[in-house]
Amino acid sequence: MPELPDVEVFKRYLDATALHKSIQKVEVEDNRVLRDLTVQKLKRRLRGQKIHHSRRHGKYLLANLVEREWLVLHFGMSGRLKYFKAEYSWPQHSRILLTFSNGFHLAYVSQRMLGEVGIFSGDLDDFIEEKELGLDAGEIGWDQFKERFKSRRGSIKSALMNQQIMAGLGNIYTDEVLFQACVHPKTSVPDLDTKQLKSLFEKMNAVLTTAVDCQADPEKMPDSYLLPHRDKGGRCPRSHGELDRIKINSRTTFFCSACQRQP
DNA sequence: CGTGGCTCCTGGCGGC
DNA sequence: TGCCGCCAGGAGCCAC
Numbered sequence: 001m002p003e004l005p006d007v008e009v010f011k012r013y014l015d016a017t018a019l020h021k022s023i024q025k026v027e028v029e030d031n032r033v034l035r036d037l038t039v040q041k042l043k044r045r046l047r048g049q050k051i052h053h054s055r056r057h058g059k060y061l062l063a064n065l066v067e068r069e070w071l072v073l074h075f076g077m078s079g080r081l082k083y084f085k086a087e088y089s090w091p092q093h094s095r096i097l098l099t100f101s102n103g104f105h106l107a108y109v110s111q112r113m114l115g116e117v118g119i120f121s122g123d124l125d126d127f128i129e130e131k132e133l134g135l136d137a138g139e140i141g142w143d144q145f146k147e148r149f150k151s152r153r154g155s156i157k158s159a160l161m162n163q164q165i166m167a168g169l170g171n172i173y174t175d176e177v178l179f180q181a182c183v184h185p186k187t188s189v190p191d192l193d194t195k196q197l198k199s200l201f202e203k204m205n206a207v208l209t210t211a212v213d214c215q216a217d218p219e220k221m222p223d224s225y226l227l228p229h230r231d232k233g234g235r236c237p238r239s240h241g242e243l244d245r246i247k248i249n250s251r252t253t254f255f256c257s258a259c260q261r262q263p
Numbered sequence: 264c265g266t267g268g269c270t271c272c273t274g275g276c277g278g279c
Numbered sequence: 280t281g282c283c284g285c286c287a288g289g290a291g292c293c294a295c
Binding site for chain 2: 032076077078093110111112113114152153154155158247248249250
Binding site: 265266268269270271274276277278279 | 282283287291292
Protein backbone atom coordinates (compact mmCIF):
# COMPACT_ATOMS: atom_id res chain seq x y z
CA MET A 1 0.00 0.00 0.00
CA PRO A 2 2.46 2.67 1.05
CA GLU A 3 3.04 5.31 -1.58
CA LEU A 4 3.28 9.03 -0.91
CA PRO A 5 -0.34 9.53 0.28
CA ASP A 6 -0.21 6.49 2.54
CA VAL A 7 3.08 7.56 4.06
CA GLU A 8 1.77 11.09 4.55
CA VAL A 9 -1.15 9.61 6.45
CA PHE A 10 1.33 7.57 8.55
CA LYS A 11 3.28 10.76 9.23
CA ARG A 12 0.20 12.56 10.51
CA TYR A 13 -0.64 9.53 12.60
CA LEU A 14 2.85 9.45 14.07
CA ASP A 15 2.73 13.19 14.75
CA ALA A 16 -0.64 12.86 16.46
CA THR A 17 0.40 9.98 18.68
CA ALA A 18 4.09 9.46 19.26
CA LEU A 19 5.83 12.82 19.61
CA HIS A 20 7.55 14.07 22.75
CA LYS A 21 7.23 10.84 24.70
CA SER A 22 10.23 9.07 26.12
CA ILE A 23 10.92 5.70 24.54
CA GLN A 24 11.34 3.27 27.41
CA LYS A 25 11.50 -0.04 25.68
CA VAL A 26 12.39 -1.27 22.21
CA GLU A 27 11.47 -4.77 21.13
CA VAL A 28 12.53 -6.35 17.88
CA GLU A 29 10.21 -9.16 16.93
CA ASP A 30 11.97 -9.84 13.64
CA ASN A 31 15.39 -8.41 12.94
CA ARG A 32 15.17 -8.92 9.18
CA VAL A 33 13.46 -5.52 8.83
CA LEU A 34 16.62 -3.95 10.22
CA ARG A 35 18.76 -5.15 7.31
CA ASP A 36 22.34 -4.16 8.16
CA LEU A 37 21.48 -2.46 11.42
CA THR A 38 22.00 -4.51 14.57
CA VAL A 39 19.32 -4.89 17.22
CA GLN A 40 21.81 -3.58 19.75
CA LYS A 41 22.47 -0.40 17.81
CA LEU A 42 18.77 0.28 17.24
CA LYS A 43 18.06 -0.08 20.95
CA ARG A 44 21.03 2.05 21.92
CA ARG A 45 19.92 4.86 19.63
CA LEU A 46 16.26 4.77 20.64
CA ARG A 47 16.11 4.07 24.34
CA GLY A 48 15.54 7.14 26.46
CA GLN A 49 15.03 9.34 23.37
CA LYS A 50 11.95 11.16 22.17
CA ILE A 51 10.68 11.72 18.67
CA HIS A 52 10.72 15.49 18.31
CA HIS A 53 9.23 15.84 14.85
CA SER A 54 9.02 13.94 11.60
CA ARG A 55 9.70 14.47 7.94
CA ARG A 56 8.46 12.64 4.93
CA HIS A 57 10.25 12.45 1.62
CA GLY A 58 8.66 10.34 -1.07
CA LYS A 59 7.84 7.02 0.54
CA TYR A 60 10.23 7.49 3.46
CA LEU A 61 9.27 8.69 6.90
CA LEU A 62 12.01 9.99 9.17
CA ALA A 63 11.45 10.52 12.87
CA ASN A 64 13.89 12.93 14.47
CA LEU A 65 15.54 11.68 17.69
CA VAL A 66 18.41 14.00 18.40
CA GLU A 67 20.23 16.58 16.33
CA ARG A 68 21.08 14.99 12.97
CA GLU A 69 19.79 11.57 13.97
CA TRP A 70 16.69 9.88 12.63
CA LEU A 71 14.65 6.74 12.90
CA VAL A 72 13.99 5.82 9.27
CA LEU A 73 10.80 4.04 8.32
CA HIS A 74 10.15 2.57 4.93
CA PHE A 75 7.03 0.50 4.48
CA GLY A 76 7.65 -1.74 1.50
CA MET A 77 4.42 -3.16 0.15
CA SER A 78 2.65 -4.01 3.37
CA GLY A 79 3.92 -1.80 6.16
CA ARG A 80 2.02 0.50 8.51
CA LEU A 81 2.13 2.00 11.98
CA LYS A 82 -0.12 1.23 14.91
CA TYR A 83 -0.31 3.12 18.20
CA PHE A 84 -2.13 1.28 20.96
CA LYS A 85 -2.30 0.74 24.67
CA ALA A 86 -3.03 -2.79 25.78
CA GLU A 87 -0.39 -5.49 25.46
CA TYR A 88 -2.92 -8.02 24.26
CA SER A 89 -3.92 -5.84 21.32
CA TRP A 90 -0.57 -6.09 19.58
CA PRO A 91 -1.28 -6.16 15.89
CA GLN A 92 -0.33 -9.20 13.91
CA HIS A 93 3.00 -8.91 12.09
CA SER A 94 4.41 -6.32 14.45
CA ARG A 95 8.14 -6.35 13.75
CA ILE A 96 9.36 -3.46 15.92
CA LEU A 97 7.63 -2.31 19.09
CA LEU A 98 8.36 0.89 20.95
CA THR A 99 6.95 1.44 24.41
CA PHE A 100 6.59 5.02 25.63
CA SER A 101 6.66 6.34 29.15
CA ASN A 102 2.86 6.78 29.08
CA GLY A 103 2.46 3.03 28.61
CA PHE A 104 1.37 3.24 25.01
CA HIS A 105 3.10 1.35 22.23
CA LEU A 106 3.97 2.14 18.65
CA ALA A 107 4.30 -0.85 16.35
CA TYR A 108 5.97 -1.00 12.97
CA VAL A 109 3.78 -3.59 11.32
CA SER A 110 4.85 -5.34 8.15
CA GLN A 111 3.41 -8.55 6.92
CA ARG A 112 5.85 -9.10 4.08
CA MET A 113 8.89 -7.39 5.52
CA LEU A 114 9.85 -5.73 2.28
CA GLY A 115 10.30 -2.43 4.05
CA GLU A 116 13.04 -1.31 6.36
CA VAL A 117 13.60 0.27 9.74
CA GLY A 118 16.89 2.07 10.15
CA ILE A 119 18.89 4.78 11.82
CA PHE A 120 20.33 7.64 9.78
CA SER A 121 22.84 10.17 10.97
CA GLY A 122 22.84 13.45 9.11
CA ASP A 123 20.46 16.01 7.71
CA LEU A 124 17.42 15.16 5.63
CA ASP A 125 19.25 16.44 2.55
CA ASP A 126 22.07 14.00 3.23
CA PHE A 127 19.56 11.18 3.43
CA ILE A 128 17.95 12.19 0.14
CA GLU A 129 21.36 12.31 -1.47
CA GLU A 130 22.41 8.94 -0.10
CA LYS A 131 19.22 7.28 -1.30
CA GLU A 132 19.47 9.16 -4.60
CA LEU A 133 15.89 10.36 -4.34
CA GLY A 134 14.38 12.97 -6.61
CA LEU A 135 12.25 15.85 -5.39
CA ASP A 136 9.13 14.91 -3.47
CA ALA A 137 6.14 14.51 -5.78
CA GLY A 138 4.05 16.72 -3.52
CA GLU A 139 6.55 19.58 -3.58
CA ILE A 140 7.99 19.56 -7.05
CA GLY A 141 7.18 22.64 -9.13
CA TRP A 142 6.16 22.70 -12.76
CA ASP A 143 9.52 23.93 -14.05
CA GLN A 144 11.37 21.23 -12.16
CA PHE A 145 8.89 18.58 -13.23
CA LYS A 146 9.27 19.56 -16.88
CA GLU A 147 13.02 19.72 -16.58
CA ARG A 148 13.36 16.30 -14.98
CA PHE A 149 11.08 14.46 -17.35
CA LYS A 150 11.93 15.97 -20.68
CA SER A 151 15.33 14.27 -20.83
CA ARG A 152 13.79 10.77 -20.46
CA ARG A 153 13.46 8.26 -23.24
CA GLY A 154 11.41 5.40 -21.74
CA SER A 155 7.73 5.03 -20.98
CA ILE A 156 5.94 7.64 -18.90
CA LYS A 157 4.80 5.03 -16.41
CA SER A 158 8.37 3.91 -15.70
CA ALA A 159 9.50 7.50 -15.41
CA LEU A 160 6.74 8.53 -12.99
CA MET A 161 7.54 5.54 -10.79
CA ASN A 162 11.28 6.18 -10.82
CA GLN A 163 12.18 7.47 -7.36
CA GLN A 164 15.39 9.02 -8.63
CA ILE A 165 13.52 11.33 -10.97
CA MET A 166 10.79 12.17 -8.45
CA ALA A 167 9.98 10.50 -5.16
CA GLY A 168 6.60 9.33 -3.99
CA LEU A 169 4.55 7.76 -6.76
CA GLY A 170 4.22 3.99 -6.84
CA ASN A 171 2.28 1.60 -9.01
CA ILE A 172 -1.21 2.55 -7.91
CA TYR A 173 -0.97 6.31 -7.94
CA THR A 174 1.00 6.35 -11.16
CA ASP A 175 -1.89 4.54 -12.81
CA GLU A 176 -4.29 7.03 -11.25
CA VAL A 177 -2.38 10.06 -12.52
CA LEU A 178 -2.14 8.61 -16.03
CA PHE A 179 -5.83 7.83 -15.98
CA GLN A 180 -6.80 11.32 -14.84
CA ALA A 181 -4.59 12.89 -17.49
CA CYS A 182 -5.84 10.49 -20.17
CA VAL A 183 -2.32 9.38 -21.08
CA HIS A 184 -1.54 5.82 -22.10
CA PRO A 185 1.00 4.31 -19.68
CA LYS A 186 3.28 3.12 -22.49
CA THR A 187 3.62 6.53 -24.10
CA SER A 188 7.29 7.34 -24.43
CA VAL A 189 8.18 10.53 -22.62
CA PRO A 190 9.61 12.34 -25.68
CA ASP A 191 6.28 11.78 -27.45
CA LEU A 192 4.42 13.82 -24.86
CA ASP A 193 3.74 17.40 -25.77
CA THR A 194 3.95 20.20 -23.22
CA LYS A 195 0.21 20.24 -22.80
CA GLN A 196 0.13 16.57 -21.82
CA LEU A 197 3.08 16.98 -19.50
CA LYS A 198 1.36 19.93 -17.86
CA SER A 199 -1.79 17.89 -17.49
CA LEU A 200 0.16 15.07 -15.83
CA PHE A 201 1.68 17.58 -13.43
CA GLU A 202 -1.66 19.13 -12.54
CA LYS A 203 -3.47 15.82 -12.22
CA MET A 204 -0.67 14.48 -10.06
CA ASN A 205 -1.10 17.34 -7.63
CA ALA A 206 -4.86 16.93 -7.58
CA VAL A 207 -4.63 13.17 -7.08
CA LEU A 208 -2.11 13.45 -4.26
CA THR A 209 -4.14 16.10 -2.46
CA THR A 210 -7.36 14.16 -2.83
CA ALA A 211 -5.76 10.90 -1.76
CA VAL A 212 -4.37 12.43 1.43
CA ASP A 213 -7.75 14.04 2.16
CA CYS A 214 -9.28 10.57 1.81
CA GLN A 215 -6.69 9.12 4.21
CA ALA A 216 -5.44 7.12 1.21
CA ASP A 217 -8.52 4.95 1.55
CA PRO A 218 -9.78 3.84 -1.88
CA GLU A 219 -13.32 3.56 -0.56
CA LYS A 220 -13.37 7.25 0.27
CA MET A 221 -12.10 8.39 -3.11
CA PRO A 222 -14.28 9.93 -5.79
CA ASP A 223 -16.04 7.51 -8.09
CA SER A 224 -14.33 9.27 -11.00
CA TYR A 225 -11.05 7.80 -9.80
CA LEU A 226 -9.51 4.63 -11.17
CA LEU A 227 -8.50 3.41 -7.73
CA PRO A 228 -11.87 2.18 -6.48
CA HIS A 229 -12.40 0.35 -9.77
CA ARG A 230 -9.13 -1.45 -10.29
CA ASP A 231 -9.46 -5.07 -9.38
CA LYS A 232 -13.18 -5.46 -8.76
CA GLY A 233 -14.46 -6.44 -12.14
CA GLY A 234 -12.85 -3.23 -13.25
CA ARG A 235 -14.91 -0.81 -15.32
CA CYS A 236 -13.84 2.67 -16.32
CA PRO A 237 -15.94 5.30 -14.49
CA ARG A 238 -15.90 7.49 -17.61
CA SER A 239 -16.40 5.16 -20.57
CA HIS A 240 -17.81 2.26 -18.56
CA GLY A 241 -15.74 -0.07 -20.69
CA GLU A 242 -13.78 -2.84 -19.08
CA LEU A 243 -10.37 -1.74 -17.85
CA ASP A 244 -7.27 -3.07 -19.55
CA ARG A 245 -4.64 -4.84 -17.58
CA ILE A 246 -1.05 -5.07 -18.79
CA LYS A 247 2.42 -5.38 -17.31
CA ILE A 248 4.92 -2.56 -17.43
CA ASN A 249 8.28 -3.19 -15.82
CA SER A 250 6.68 -6.33 -14.41
CA ARG A 251 4.12 -4.23 -12.53
CA THR A 252 0.41 -4.72 -13.10
CA THR A 253 -0.96 -1.66 -14.88
CA PHE A 254 -4.64 -0.76 -15.15
CA PHE A 255 -5.88 1.71 -17.70
CA CYS A 256 -8.83 2.42 -19.98
CA SER A 257 -8.02 1.92 -23.66
CA ALA A 258 -10.95 4.14 -24.63
CA CYS A 259 -9.81 7.13 -22.55
CA GLN A 260 -6.07 6.58 -22.66
CA ARG A 261 -5.20 6.23 -26.33
CA GLN A 262 -2.40 4.01 -27.54
CA PRO A 263 0.55 6.23 -28.49
C1' DC B 264 20.07 4.35 -20.40
C1' DG B 265 15.79 1.45 -20.38
C1' DT B 266 13.52 -2.81 -19.77
C1' DG B 267 12.49 -7.28 -18.11
C1' DG B 268 13.43 -10.91 -15.02
C1' DC B 269 14.71 -12.45 -10.55
C1' DT B 270 15.09 -11.78 -5.63
C1' DC B 271 13.88 -10.54 -0.92
C1' DC B 272 9.23 -12.05 2.10
C1' DT B 273 4.28 -13.60 3.77
C1' DG B 274 -0.33 -14.81 3.06
C1' DG B 275 -4.86 -14.63 0.59
C1' DC B 276 -7.31 -16.39 -3.16
C1' DG B 277 -8.96 -19.08 -7.13
C1' DG B 278 -8.64 -23.35 -9.51
C1' DC B 279 -8.27 -28.20 -9.62
C1' DT C 280 -11.26 -30.03 2.09
C1' DG C 281 -6.48 -29.69 0.69
C1' DC C 282 -2.85 -28.39 -2.00
C1' DC C 283 -0.59 -25.45 -5.48
C1' DG C 284 0.50 -21.72 -8.19
C1' DC C 285 -0.27 -17.02 -8.73
C1' DC C 286 -0.49 -12.55 -7.20
C1' DA C 287 0.12 -8.35 -4.22
C1' DG C 288 0.39 -0.71 -3.67
C1' DG C 289 8.56 -1.66 -3.12
C1' DA C 290 12.90 -1.78 -4.83
C1' DG C 291 17.85 -3.46 -5.68
C1' DC C 292 20.56 -6.12 -8.83
C1' DC C 293 21.89 -8.03 -13.15
C1' DA C 294 21.89 -9.32 -18.10
C1' DC C 295 20.70 -7.77 -22.46
